Every structure is written in structure tokens, then in C-alpha cells.
Amino acid sequence: MLTVTDLTKTYKTGDKALAEVSLTVPKGQVVGLIGPSGAGKSTLIRCINRLVEPTSGKIALSGAELTGLGPRALRRERRRIGMIFQEYALVERLTVMENVLSGRLGYVSFWQSFTRRFPSADIERAYRLLDRVGLMEHADKRADALSGGQRQRVGIARALSQEPELLLVDEPTASLDPKTSRQIMRLLIEICAERGLPAIVNIHDVPLAQQFMQRIIGLRAGRVVFDGPPEQLTESVLTTIYGAEDWTAMRKDGEADRVAEAEAVARLAMISA
Ligand SMILES: Nc1ncnc2c1ncn2[C@@H]1O[C@H](COP(=O)(O)OP(=O)(O)OP(=O)(O)O)[C@@H](O)[C@H]1O
Numbered sequence: 001m002l003t004v005t006d007l008t009k010t011y012k013t014g015d016k017a018l019a020e021v022s023l024t025v026p027k028g029q030v031v032g033l034i035g036p037s038g039a040g041k042s043t044l045i046r047c048i049n050r051l052v053e054p055t056s057g058k059i060a061l062s063g064a065e066l067t068g069l070g071p072r073a074l075r076r077e078r079r080r081i082g083m084i085f086q087e088y089a090l091v092e093r094l095t096v097m098e099n100v101l102s103g104r105l106g107y108v109s110f111w112q113s114f115t116r117r118f119p120s121a122d123i124e125r126a127y128r129l130l131d132r133v134g135l136m137e138h139a140d141k142r143a144d145a146l147s148g149g150q151r152q153r154v155g156i157a158r159a160l161s162q163e164p165e166l167l168l169v170d171e172p173t174a175s176l177d178p179k180t181s182r183q184i185m186r187l188l189i190e191i192c193a194e195r196g197l198p199a200i201v202n203i204h205d206v207p208l209a210q211q212f213m214q215r216i217i218g219l220r221a222g223r224v225v226f227d228g229p230p231e232q233l234t235e236s237v238l239t240t241i242y243g244a245e246d247w248t249a250m251r252k253d254g255e256a257d258r259v260a261e262a263e264a265v266a267r268l269a270m271i272s273a
Contacts, residue, residue, distance in 0.1 A: 001026050002048070002166050002198050005192055007057035009043050009222075015068070017043040019222040025166075025198040028233040030189055032230075033202045036210055036242050039219040041202045043238035045168050047080050048200070070140075082159030084188075085200035086171035088151040090158075092144040097142050099154050103161030122161070129157040133187065150181035156187065167192065171185060174204060181205070185212040206238065 002025040009018040017040045025031050033041050046052035047196055048059055050066060059066045082103075090099045104122045118126075130136050133153040138146065143154060152172060159167060169188065173181035189212055192199050203209045209216055210230040218226030218233075218241040226237050 001062060002200075003058075003060045004044075004048070005058040005060075006046070007059065008049060008055045009040075009047055009052060010055045015141045016045065017222050020056075021219075021224055022069070023217060023224065023227065024201060027196040028193055029197055029214055030192050030199045032209035032214075032216045033113060033200055033219065034204075034206060034209055034241065035217060035219035038221075040222040041219055042170070043222075044219070045170060045200065045202055047243075048166075049078060049168055079162055080165045082162050082164030082167045082188055084152070084155050084167065084169040084172050085157050088148075088155045088175075090143040090151055090154055093141055093142060095129065095140050096122075096146070096154050097126060097139045100129060100157045100161050103158040125163075126157070126161055129160050132160075132191070133157045133168065147180075148176050149184060152176065152180075152184050154193065155185070156184075159192065164197065166243070167197055169201040171202055171204060173208065181208060206233075 002023075003140065004021060004023050007018055007021040009015075010016045013214060021040075021044060023031075033044065035041055043052060047054045048066070050059075050069075054067060057067070061080055062079070064077065066074075069077060089104065094102070097154055101118050104118055127136070127139070130139050133156055135150060135153050135157070138150065143151065146154065155172075167188075172188065173184055176184060185208060188199065188201070191197070201209075203213075203215070210233060213230055216226065216228065216230055216233055220241050226233065226242055
């Protein structure tokens with residue numbers, strides 16, 4: 001379980017990115033984090049994995065404090081947090097298997113990591129994870145030979161190879177087409193449920209968040225202005241989060257995507273008929 005209490009971050013520039021944010025994410029729950037540009041979503045994720053130093057407040061994972069740790073303890077604690085990125089952050093010239101194993105680098109000695117000799121338990125786990133994300137037959141391919149959806153599956157397997165207690169997911173589908181986005185989102189939700197993993201997903205696509213998330217947190221100007229199930233995310237709540245103008249524009253974009261997807265499907269059906 002992740003517990004964030006009164007988290008505040010003011011950057012040196014004077015920007016107050018987060019103001020007294022409190023939230024708890026229980027095991028197995030996937031939370032979608034939404035909000036307009038500059039609302040503080042990335043800052044919240046970065047404070048939790050301590051890439052950004054909070055100004056005040058507390059963050060605890062399974063009861064252990066993450067705030068106030070020295071560099072060594074912080075390195076150890078970071079292993080408990082798996083990260084999944086928008087642009088996948090894979091090492092392109094390495095194989096899929098090597099990329100998954102790189103999730104273990106925080107656990108092996110310098111020499112083992114330098115020579116890339118991983119314990120057999122790590123290799124077995126990596127194969128199991130590749131099987132789970134549907135990439136078993138691609139294990140020996142180079143990462144740069146994969147599609148976007150396959151790369152994100154490698155990113156998921158790599159994060160899981162850390163055996164994390166929390167997943168932080170930053171815009172996992174921003175570089176993917178709508179159908180692949182839904183497949184990736186479904187995979188994430190299933191995996192978190194299977195493993196009892198809590199997750200926070202920074203997500204721009206509101207309809208996708210509404211379709212898949214069990215809970216949505218809306219940030220505006222560094223404050224939590226909505227925290228509830230997707231059914232309660234009404235037009236008026238979305239207007240509170242995004243402001244009327246931005247929300248209307250986003251809704252139009254979403255509709256345009258759906259129309260484009262339906263047209264593409266219809267075209268394919270005609271070609272293959
Ligand atoms: N390194 C930084 N130094 C100074 N100010 C920053 C820094 N990073 C973010 N900010 C400011 O903090 C606020 C929140 O930014 P943040 O990137 O967390 O928002 P966001 O919701 O993730 O936005 P986006 O959706 O555009 O990525 C903004 O006002 C931003 O300008």
C-alpha cells in the first residue's frame with residue numbers, strides 16, 4: 001500500500017507544483033492520474049520515486065518511509081518501485097531478454113551487471129514474464145526490431161522483473177494507436193490484479209482512463225480536486241479539473257480519434273473482402 005500525506009512541492013523557481021496532496025493506494029488498485037498540463041502529475045510521480053525532493057509531507061510504501069532517506073537507503077528502496085515510461089526507455093541495441101533483465105540491475109553486483117551475468121533465478125523469472133506479456137518468441141530479438149506495443153510490453157516485463165511493490169506508469173499509451181493502447185491498458189490492469197500491485201498511471205486520455213481505471217484522481221494546480229470511481233467523473237467534474245474550454249477541446253479530439261479508427265477498420269474490411 002502507498003500512503004502519501006500532505007505532500008507539497010515548491011520548485012526553486014517559486015512554482016508550487018503540489019499543495020498538501022494526500023492519497024492512499026491499496027494493494028492491487030490502479031489509479032489514473034488526470035489533469036491539465038502543469039497540474040503537477042509528473043511532479044507527484046517524481047516525488048514518489050524521489051527523483052524530485054518534496055518540500056514537505058510524507059510518502060510511505062508498505063509502511064516504510066521513503067522521505068528522509070540517505071542516498072544508499074534510497075537506492076535500496078527505489079528497487080521496490082517499478083517505472084513504466086511513455087517512450088519505453090529500452091536499450092535499443094540490446095535484446096528483449098537483456099532489456100527485461102536490466103530490471104534486476106539494482107539487485108546484482110557491479111561485476112555481474114558489467115558482464116551481464118545474471119543468476120539463473122533472474123533468467124527464469126524473465127522468461128516467465130516474457131511469456132506473461134506475450135513476447136516469448138521475441139526474447140532474442142533486438143528491442144529496435146519491435147513495434148510500439150511490443151516495446152511497451154518489454155517495458156512492463158522489465159518493471160515487473162524488479163519484483164516491485166508499486167508501479168508508477170507515465171503516459172504508457174501516448175505513443176500508441178487507440179487499439180494497442182487499450183491492449184496495453186488491459187494488460188496493466190490484469191497484471192496489477194494478479195500480483196496485488198498498487199499502481200499510479202499518469203494518463204492524458206480521459207476516455208481511456210474512464211474505460212479502464214478503478215479509481216481516478218484529478219489534479220488541478222497541484223491540488224486533488226477529484227478522487228473517485230470513473231462513473232462519478234461527470235462533465236461538470238471534468239470542467240472543474242480542466243476548465244470548460246480545454247475539456248471541450250479534449251472531448252472533440254477523442255471523438256476524432258474514434259472516428260478515424262472506425263474508418264480504418266472499415267477500410268481494412270473492404271480490402272480483405
Ligand atoms: N524542474 C522544474 N523546475 C521548476 N518548475 C517546474 C519543474 N518541473 C515542473 N515545474 C512546474 O511545476 C508545475 C507542475 O508541473 P508538472 O510537470 O508536474 O505538471 P504535469 O501535470 O505533469 O504537466 P504535463 O501534463 O504537461 O506533463 C508547473 O507549473 C511546472 O511549470
